[in-house]
Amino acid sequence: MSKKFFQHASLWLSLGTVLVIGLWPIVTHNALNRETAFTVLSAVALASSLNILLGYTGYVSFGHVVFFGFGGYVGFYTINVLGWNIWMAMLAGGLAAALLAYLLGVAILRLRGAYFALATIGINEAVRAFINNFAPFGGPTGMTLNFKIYKAYGGAMHALQLVFYIMVGLTIIVTILSYWVRTSKFGLGLLAIREDEDAAEVMGVITPSAKNWAFVLSAIIPGMVGAIYFFKNGTIEPGLAFPLRTSIEMIVMIMLGGQGTVLGPILGAAGYETMRDYLLVSPLFKNLQLAISGVLLLLIVLFIPRGLVGWLRQRYPKVRRWLI
Amino acid sequence: MMDALIRSLIDGLLLGFVYGIAAMGLTLIWGVMNVINLSHGSLIALGMFSVYYLFVGLGIHPYIALVLTAVLGLIFGVIIYFIAVHRVINAPELSTLLATYSVNMMILGIGTAIFTTTPRNIPLDLGSIQFGETVVTMTRLIAAVISVGVAVGLFLFLKYTRPGRYIRAVTDNRDAAEIVGVPSAQVLALTFGLGTLLAAVSGGLIATFFPFTILSGETYELKSFVIGVLGGLGNPVGSLFGGLILGLIEGLVPMAMPTTWTPVLEFVLFVLILLVAPNGLFGGEE
Amino acid sequence: MILQVQGVTKRFGGLQALTQVTFDLPEGQILGLIGPNGAGKTTLFNVIDGVYKPDEGRVIFLGEDVTGKKPYYLAKKGLARTHQIVRPLNELTVRENVMVGACFGHASANLSTAAKIADEVLDLLGLAPKANALAGSLNVAQKKRLEMARAIASQPKLLLLDEVLAGLNPSEIASMVKTVRAVRDRGITIIMIEHVMSAIMNLSDRILVLDFGKLIAEGTPEEIANNEKVIQAYLGDPKLAERLMKGE
Incomplete structure (x- = not known):
C-alpha cells in the first residue's frame, strides 16, 4: 500500500496542491479569495495543458492562447446566441479548440524549433484578426452577455459560485490528464520525440x-x-481573448516550476500568480510589475532553466523516481 | 479611383522600405545567431522615444537625433547581448526566445512607468511634394530614402569591412569561424547591436509620421516577422523586398476590402510561407 | 529472404551516393558491409530503414515492398538499427531509453512488459547497474551499448548495426562481438557496417563491399579477403587480408 502510494506521489502532491487552492476560498468563505483562486486555477489549467506539448513533446507554442480565445468565443456564442447552458457551452468550447488544434497540427507540426514557435504566433494573430472581422462574433467590439442569462443559475452570485466549482473540477481533470500522459506509453513516445x-x-x-x-x-x-472564463467575465472581445502575453505567461509558469514534469507547472502557475498579486498591490512595485516579472524570467532562463522541480530532480537523483 | 490607387500604392511602398529595415534587424540576428529576438518590438519603440526626447527635450533635429539613436541602439544591443543572450546562445531555442522576451518585459514595464501610455507624436511637418496628380508626404519620402541608405550601408558593411566579413563567417559556420580565430562572442554581440540599431532607426523613422506609445512596437515586431519570413529568415537583403511586398499589400488591400482584413491576409500568408517556403520567397541557403 | 535490395540508387544533388545496389539477405545470417569512408554504407542503411527514399530501386522486407515507407512503419514490422553517431535520449533514464525500443518497435510491448524486456536486455549488455542513470551521463562505450540495447529490446527480425565497435578498446570490442553473436543466436538477422576488420571477418557469414556507392564484391570472408578488386580498392595490402583473417 505505502509503496503503491509512494509510486504515485507526484499525482497526490499535484492533486493536493490543486485541492488546497480550490478549498481555500470555500473554507474562508471569502468572495475575494475565490476570485484569486479562480485566477490561479485557470493559470494552473492552462500551464499544465501547454506542458503536454511544450514540456513532454518539446514543441514550443508561443500562441497557445489561441485555444483559450477560440474556445471562449465558441462557448460564448453558444450561450449568448444559441441559448445553451454553461455545461454544453464548455463542451463546445473544448471541442472547438480540439478541432482547431487537430487541423492546425496536421499543417504546422511538420515545422521544428523556432519555425514552429513563429507559426504559432502567426496563427494566433491570424485568428485574432479574423475574429476582429467576423460579424457573428461581434467583430472588434465582441459580445456581451445578457444579464438575464445568469437567472437560470439562480442569479449572478450563484453563477459565479458554480463557475468556480467547475474551474476546480477542470483543474483536477487536467492534473490527472497530465499525470496519465506523463506516465503512459503514449507519453513515453512524446518524451522520445522531445529528446x-x-x-x-x-x-x-x-x-x-x-x-x-x-x-x-x-x-x-x-x-x-x-x-x-468568458461566461464569468460577461463580455468577450478579440483583445481579451487572444493576448500574446498570456501565451508567454503560460510558458513562464511552466519554466518556473519545471517543464516536462506534472507538479512543475502547477507550482509555477501558483507561484507566478501569487507573486504578481503581491506586486500589483504593493505600491512600490505596482508600476514595475511587468519589469520585475521580466527580471525573474531572465534569472530563471539563465540560471535554473529546468525550473524548481527540474532542479530538485537534478540535484537529488533519489527523488527522480517519484517526483515528476 | 486611379489616383487613390496610386497614392495608396506609393504610401505603402514608402512605408515598406521602413518596415524593411526593421525586419532586417530581426532577420540579421536570426541568420547569424539563430535567435528570434522577441524584444525587437520594444526596441523599435525605444527608438521612437529616443528621437522624440532628443527633439522635443533637447531641440535636436529629428534626423540628427536619428544618428544618435543609431549609436545608442548599437550600444544598448551589445549590452543586452552580454546580459541576456550570451549565456544561453547554445541552449535550445526556448531559452533564447524567453531570454529576449524577458528583455521585452523589462523595457515595456519600465517604459510604461516612465512614459505612460499616452500617445505621442513628433511635431515635424516638412510639407509634401507633388508628383503629377499624387501628393507624397515629405517625412515619408525622406524616411524611405534613409531606409534605403541604411540598407545599402549594411550591405557594404557586411561585404567590405573586417567585422562584416567576420559576421558572414560566423553565419556560415560558427565553429569553423572560431577555429580560424574569429572572436565569436564579440561578433555575436556586434550583430545583436546592429539588429538593435536597425530596430531603433526604423522606430525613429516611423515616429516622424505616426503617433506612438511604448506599446506600439508589438505591431511593428509582428510586421517584421511577416517580412522576415517573406524575404527569408536570415536573409537581410530579402527583408527589403519583403518590406516592399508588405507595403504593397497594405497599400492595395484597402482598395478591395476593409482595412481590418489586412492583418488576416498578412498572417495567413506568413504561416503559409513558413509551411511552403521556409527560406522565403527568394529561396536562399540551407 | 528476409531482405531484398533491388537496384537501389540514391543521389544528393550532384552526388551519386548509391548506384544500382542489389543484394539478397537470407534469414539468420550476419552480413558484413564494408568499404572506405564515404562509400555509401550509412546511406544504404538509411534507405533500408526508410529515412531516405531511394531515387530508383526497391527494398523488400519480409516479402513486402517497403520502398518509401516511414521509419516507424519498418520498425513496427521488425527492423531496428543503431546509429553510427550515438543518439541517446539524454534526459531519459537508460531503462526508459530501452523501453522506448520495446514499446514502439516490433515488440509493441505495454509499459510493464517493456520494463521487463528492458531489464533483461540491460543485463545482457552489462548496463544493468546504470539502469536508473540518465542516458546523457553515460560514456561513449556505454552509449554504444545503449544503442544496441534499444534496438534489441524492440525484438527485431532484422538488425542494422552501424559501427558499433568504433571507438571501443580491445576488451570492449571482445565483449561487443560476443553480444552480437548472442543476438544472432536469438534468431535475429544482422547487417553490420564495420571498420574493425578482424571482428567483421570473424563474425560475418557473408560480406558486401561498397565503393563509391557501388557494390564491388560479395562473398564469404575468405573470398573477400582474396578478391583482387577489394584489395585494390580498399584493403590495399594483399597480405593485410590474410593477417586480418587470422585476427592479428
Whole structure:
C-alpha cells in the first residue's frame, strides 16, 4: 500500500496542491479569495495543458492562447446566441479548440524549433484578426452577455459560485490528464520525440500522430477554460481573448516550476500568480510589475532553466523516481 | 479611383522600405545567431522615444537625433547581448526566445512607468511634394530614402569591412569561424547591436509620421516577422523586398476590402510561407 | 529472404551516393558491409530503414515492398538499427531509453512488459547497474551499448548495426562481438557496417563491399579477403587480408 502510494506521489502532491487552492476560498468563505483562486486555477489549467506539448513533446507554442480565445468565443456564442447552458457551452468550447488544434497540427507540426514557435504566433494573430472581422462574433467590439442569462443559475452570485466549482473540477481533470500522459506509453513516445525526433521515428514512434494527439490534448482544456472564463467575465472581445502575453505567461509558469514534469507547472502557475498579486498591490512595485516579472524570467532562463522541480530532480537523483 | 490607387500604392511602398529595415534587424540576428529576438518590438519603440526626447527635450533635429539613436541602439544591443543572450546562445531555442522576451518585459514595464501610455507624436511637418496628380508626404519620402541608405550601408558593411566579413563567417559556420580565430562572442554581440540599431532607426523613422506609445512596437515586431519570413529568415537583403511586398499589400488591400482584413491576409500568408517556403520567397541557403 | 535490395540508387544533388545496389539477405545470417569512408554504407542503411527514399530501386522486407515507407512503419514490422553517431535520449533514464525500443518497435510491448524486456536486455549488455542513470551521463562505450540495447529490446527480425565497435578498446570490442553473436543466436538477422576488420571477418557469414556507392564484391570472408578488386580498392595490402583473417 505505502509503496503503491509512494509510486504515485507526484499525482497526490499535484492533486493536493490543486485541492488546497480550490478549498481555500470555500473554507474562508471569502468572495475575494475565490476570485484569486479562480485566477490561479485557470493559470494552473492552462500551464499544465501547454506542458503536454511544450514540456513532454518539446514543441514550443508561443500562441497557445489561441485555444483559450477560440474556445471562449465558441462557448460564448453558444450561450449568448444559441441559448445553451454553461455545461454544453464548455463542451463546445473544448471541442472547438480540439478541432482547431487537430487541423492546425496536421499543417504546422511538420515545422521544428523556432519555425514552429513563429507559426504559432502567426496563427494566433491570424485568428485574432479574423475574429476582429467576423460579424457573428461581434467583430472588434465582441459580445456581451445578457444579464438575464445568469437567472437560470439562480442569479449572478450563484453563477459565479458554480463557475468556480467547475474551474476546480477542470483543474483536477487536467492534473490527472497530465499525470496519465506523463506516465503512459503514449507519453513515453512524446518524451522520445522531445529528446530526438528522428531517433524516435526510427525506434517506431509514429511521430505525426503522436504529436498531433499531444497538440489536441493540450488544446481541449484551454478551450473549456476559455468558455467558462468568458461566461464569468460577461463580455468577450478579440483583445481579451487572444493576448500574446498570456501565451508567454503560460510558458513562464511552466519554466518556473519545471517543464516536462506534472507538479512543475502547477507550482509555477501558483507561484507566478501569487507573486504578481503581491506586486500589483504593493505600491512600490505596482508600476514595475511587468519589469520585475521580466527580471525573474531572465534569472530563471539563465540560471535554473529546468525550473524548481527540474532542479530538485537534478540535484537529488533519489527523488527522480517519484517526483515528476 | 486611379489616383487613390496610386497614392495608396506609393504610401505603402514608402512605408515598406521602413518596415524593411526593421525586419532586417530581426532577420540579421536570426541568420547569424539563430535567435528570434522577441524584444525587437520594444526596441523599435525605444527608438521612437529616443528621437522624440532628443527633439522635443533637447531641440535636436529629428534626423540628427536619428544618428544618435543609431549609436545608442548599437550600444544598448551589445549590452543586452552580454546580459541576456550570451549565456544561453547554445541552449535550445526556448531559452533564447524567453531570454529576449524577458528583455521585452523589462523595457515595456519600465517604459510604461516612465512614459505612460499616452500617445505621442513628433511635431515635424516638412510639407509634401507633388508628383503629377499624387501628393507624397515629405517625412515619408525622406524616411524611405534613409531606409534605403541604411540598407545599402549594411550591405557594404557586411561585404567590405573586417567585422562584416567576420559576421558572414560566423553565419556560415560558427565553429569553423572560431577555429580560424574569429572572436565569436564579440561578433555575436556586434550583430545583436546592429539588429538593435536597425530596430531603433526604423522606430525613429516611423515616429516622424505616426503617433506612438511604448506599446506600439508589438505591431511593428509582428510586421517584421511577416517580412522576415517573406524575404527569408536570415536573409537581410530579402527583408527589403519583403518590406516592399508588405507595403504593397497594405497599400492595395484597402482598395478591395476593409482595412481590418489586412492583418488576416498578412498572417495567413506568413504561416503559409513558413509551411511552403521556409527560406522565403527568394529561396536562399540551407 | 528476409531482405531484398533491388537496384537501389540514391543521389544528393550532384552526388551519386548509391548506384544500382542489389543484394539478397537470407534469414539468420550476419552480413558484413564494408568499404572506405564515404562509400555509401550509412546511406544504404538509411534507405533500408526508410529515412531516405531511394531515387530508383526497391527494398523488400519480409516479402513486402517497403520502398518509401516511414521509419516507424519498418520498425513496427521488425527492423531496428543503431546509429553510427550515438543518439541517446539524454534526459531519459537508460531503462526508459530501452523501453522506448520495446514499446514502439516490433515488440509493441505495454509499459510493464517493456520494463521487463528492458531489464533483461540491460543485463545482457552489462548496463544493468546504470539502469536508473540518465542516458546523457553515460560514456561513449556505454552509449554504444545503449544503442544496441534499444534496438534489441524492440525484438527485431532484422538488425542494422552501424559501427558499433568504433571507438571501443580491445576488451570492449571482445565483449561487443560476443553480444552480437548472442543476438544472432536469438534468431535475429544482422547487417553490420564495420571498420574493425578482424571482428567483421570473424563474425560475418557473408560480406558486401561498397565503393563509391557501388557494390564491388560479395562473398564469404575468405573470398573477400582474396578478391583482387577489394584489395585494390580498399584493403590495399594483399597480405593485410590474410593477417586480418587470422585476427592479428
